[in-house]
Amino acid sequence: MPRAILTEPDWSEVFKTSPDPAVESANERCRDMASVEWRRVVPVLEVAAGIGEVDHATVKDLCVCVARIDQAERDLSERGLMVTAERGTVKNGAATIAAQYRTQLARYIRELGLSPSARTAITAPEFDDDDSDIWD
Template identity: 85%
Template sequence: MADRYRPKPTVQRAREGNPSKTAIKEGVIVPRVILAEPDWNEVFKASSDPAVELANVRCREVASEEWRRMVPVLEIAAGIGEVDHATVKDLCVCVARIDQAERDLSGRGLMVTAERGPVKNRAATIAAQYRTQLARYIRELGLYRVPELQSPHPISTKPSRTCGTDFPRGKFARLIGSLHRKPYPSVRGIWAFLAVILTKFYIRQGGHVMPSG
């Protein structure tokens, strides 16, 4: 859903083909540069605790891998500049922290034992918060995936006909049932339709319909 208070970035609107067909303002022109990878040792600093240091080593590796994967794509698709350095770095940190939280969930489980009994693992809440922030960075950098406007194999919206007969959909549709919702008309609808057709046939032939009873 579009955010009424936060308009879409210009790059994202251009990538989506500008569905609203409104004029796209050029905005601030940022010169393109090749972003230098940050020193992850400054972001995930060394710790005297072996467990924390082991997690930080893993975070450095994940963040560095994400940076090398994302930056070449952003330089071509989004035209990032030096002002985007902090955003891209925070995006990589989010990916590393999500990996850390998921590894903790895999190791200790979703429920952990506390003083008052089993409680929810806080890593699940942390992972959800980082995913929310990651989605904001993705939107800010214009990395939303553009869905296909038309499927190569369009799905037919016509109702299937299991009785092998094509029935009209005009003013007799209310007599034979709604063909848009039913695959075939009801028996009562078929008899009503035939009665109307026979009546019109006799009238056109100059005849008359015999009264019942």
């Protein structure tokens, strides 16, 4: 079976352009982070797990999670864990958002075999370039 090659998504469709400079700056960084993660994991997954087009949405969502975690962590670094709101000092909502994305990211890591423990459950597919078999 020949190797499948997943096409990287157009991240500007996920993280839209915004007229607000602050939002656009965050979305631009998210586009970059998602792209870096895609280029990091897809080559490994194509060989180790034999992923194909059917897995595109899952891998795309994993990359979105990584980008959003980065965005939430940057907000926490800039504004702190506690922020001043109308009712006084409250927990920064970015902490909750980061935790939720991390929970989802952990699921994707297990699903795709991206952790040491998850990799033990995955057997790499055998790639057969022999086109002589009529059943290929």
